[in-house]
Amino acid sequence: MTASSQLSHPLRSQRLNQITHEPHSKLDALVKSHDPFGSPERFARFVAAQYLFQYDLEKLYNDPALIALVPDLSARCRVEQARLDLADLKHAVPEGDDSVRGQSLGLGAAMAWLFVSEGSKLGAAFLLKRMPALGLSETFGARHLGEPEGGRAQGWKQFTAILDGLELDAEQEREAEVAAIAAFERFVVHLEHCFA
Template sequence: MTASALFHPLRSQRLNAITHEPHSRLDARVKSHEPFASVERFAHFVAAQYLFQRDLQNLYQDPRLVALIPDLPQRCRVQQTVLDLADLQRPLPEGDDSIRDRQMDLGEALAWLFVSEGSKLGAAFLLKRMPALGLSETFGARHLGEPEGGRAQGWKAFTAVLDSVELDTEQERLAEAAAIAAFERFNQHLERCFA
């Protein structure tokens, strides 16, 4: 854990602090691929989103997590990415099951969800760029759409649970490593889909 992360009493703030660097690196990689320059380039970005959401699909159905976050199954965006790729007339890329089938500790699982749920906040800015591509939250960019109840409210509800769950020292360590791994995983999908 970084020194700055130690001073944050809330887990959501600590995870935010330790993922600042990998998040910044990922943002730079996304920009370097210019996903908003054309529909074709955006389709590569959606393919990466599909692979990442596919990785997490089982977590969104995990009974341990649904007990903590009752609307968790409805928060999953894998189906929206499937529909977006169909709109864009792109096949579904083949994913591997290395993350999907892993039995994760509670802290790890929450950290992966932290990255996925947090990305919904940034999606609001990306959605504003869609009209220039002829896309919207009902065609080609569904996965960027406003979640039911709103982005801010959904994030607030998620982080309230994340911050309230009791984890031991090892689970905290696993959560921190998992949050960084989630950003690295998305980066791998991005590089593969734009290759």
């Protein structure tokens, strides 16, 4: 599902926002249906899904070519925070899938996967407000929702400015669109697996 011709916004980040609106809405509804804030046990399943998604992306966050574009990229990865959260919640760390993690992605696709991950940090601010009711915080059980160094808004602005400034050819643009949707679909797979 790509609709480049219907996407009017000149900024790549805004076009990716437009193209992922539907999968994003579906994911939000799915998260709500699993009631991850109903108990610490349910939240632990949500964190397990977050861990698996961050595990998928860990190699991208540590890719030297991408770090050349986004200097603080490796510090943005939340796989370790999610692992520590699972320990706090006394939940086993699920086994990640190295077939996805090791796939070779072009620049457009790689940045689109990171775009979805980085964008989720904005919503994490709202989720963090629900943590005290579960006895959790950004230092215990919900580290992966914590405020990034320099702030959420600033980190997002810096990332999208780099994304929007990249020179991509038509094929890379198409790959970015496909990858952004694939990233949401991948999180759905993890969520369903962890709440099964």
